[in-house]
Amino acid sequence: MKAAYIQNGSVHVGEMPDPVPGKGQALVRTHSCGMCASEAHFLHSGETIIGLSKVHGGPYAGLDFSRPFVPGHEYVGEIIDYGPGSKRTVKAGRKVTSIPIMRQSGAHAIVGFSHDCPGGFGEYMLLDEDMMLEVPGDLDDDLAAMTEPLAVGLEHARRGRPDKEDVVLVLGCGAIGLGVIAGLKLMGIAPIVAADFHEARRSLAIAMGADIVIDPRELSPYGPLPDFGDRRANLIYECVGLPGLLQQVITGVGFGARIVMGGYCMEPEQLLVFAAQNKRLNIQFAGGEEPEDMELALRAIADGRIDVRPWLGTRIGLNNVRAAMADMSNPLSPIRTVVDPRGL
Template sequence: MKAAFIQDGKVQVGSFDDPVPGKGHALVRTHRCGLCASEAHFLHAGQNVIDLSRKFGGPYASLDQSQPFVPGHEYVGEVVDYGPGSKRPVKPGRRVTSLPIMRQSGSHAVIGFNNACPGGFGEYLLLDEDMLSEIPNALDDNLAAMTEPLAVGLEHARRGNPTKDDCALVIGCGAIGLGVIAGLKLAGIAPIVATDLDEDRRALAIAMGADIAIDPRTVSPYEPLPDLDGRQVNLVYECVGLPGFLQQIIQSVGFGARVVMGGYCMEVEELFVFAAQNKRLTVHFAGGEEPQDMELALRSIAEGTIDVTPWIGAEIGLAGVADALSTMSEAGSPVRTVVDPRRL
């Protein structure tokens, strides 16, 4: 098969042997796969990610970046076959997505971040048959590929245990933040305040269900907000992942506030416990999506209750992956560029 792969911090396109399914594996031909910032991390800080996983425990500890690995964990594809002795829960020819986790054959790996578990930037991949979610016939491939990133935001949203009495703030309007907004809106939480430095992302936040979107350089989202009749936020979702944000939030929120840390920060974070204790704050650390989040994300996209169409920008082939990953953090870039690995 042909695939875009990463080796020693560089993106290349090459040929690999087609993966061979074992027991519990579904062989899937990839139709689409979204580009995520987590793949971009491996272009400039890959060894740091691996070292942190080895030191503190994490899903990337077994990855050897000196050897090629095929990334891509936001995929949709067509079931081709199964390994011997498999349960075969979805018929060949049907499209699926899944949690990007492989637990068959005694392994536990993140698909797309493991040398032995190629991801969706290749023509074929192996999926854990127990994790499969079947895609409805009428759902477009590009929209279906947004299931996993939306599911992450939905998990973060529920992790804060939001109630109808909350006034929520979402910091950062990338895919995770937009997914949080969508999840809060779906749960009937209002008002929702969003902040982002980028005007286009603030507009997307409104489209996803935020009541107001603020440029934090000009207006503090923690003060009483005139547009919300003087209400103040009490439930904060951090979706940026840069050091310093947690302490900034602790200093800024009011008594009894709750904070959900969703941004994936890989640097040391300093904070004053004294300040958090005096305010009786609660801090949740959100992780990845769970099966219930994937189910809700897929159903919401298919039924149109969450519209992820504005997330999708360019559709590219394998040859465009390197450029797309290098520019994805620039102003004006789409929330998601989608790869069709059947195209060069």
């Protein structure tokens, strides 16, 4: 099959072996797949990331830096066939997405971070039939491909256990932060404060449901909020993932604040324990989405409760993956570029 793949820290486009489904595995033709910052990050720091993951776990633990793998874990595709002995839970021809985990046929892998389970930057994928969600036939492919990144934000949002008394602050308005905002809004939480250095991102935050947006160069997001009776945020979602930010949050927040760590930071983070103790802070680490988050994300996209159309930028073929990935760290880029591997 044709695919964009990563090997030795660079992106290549070429032929990869056609995946062959085993028992419980669906063969799926990719229609659309979002591009995530984690893939761009891997290009620069892949060897370190694999080494750390082998010790501490995480999606990269099964990778060999020198061997090719097809990335892409935010996908939607069409069922082509199943491996022998499968339950065939969704009919051939129907569209599906899934949590990017493969547990069938002896494979224990993360789809898109595996040498055996290629991701959505290739023409074909294998999906675990027990992990699949059927996508409504009339739902646009690119919107459906946003199910997984949105689900990550929904997981983070609920992991913070927000309640009606909280003033919530979301730091960083990339895909994860925007998903958190959407999730909080769906839960009826208000006010939602969002902070980002970039105006385009702040506008997206408003579109997703933020009540107030802050440029941290103009106003401390931790300080009293003039629009909300000088209340201060007490539940902070860190959705940036840059080293040093955690301690900034600890220094900035008030007594008893809760911090949800959503930003996936592979560098060691420093913090002053006693500073967090003085304020009796709580840090909840948020991780990947669970099936309930995927189901809610897909339903909310399909019925229009969460509108992810503003996330979408260009739609590209395989030959443009390399350039688009290089541009991912540019904050003026769209939230998501989607790849259609059926085209070059």
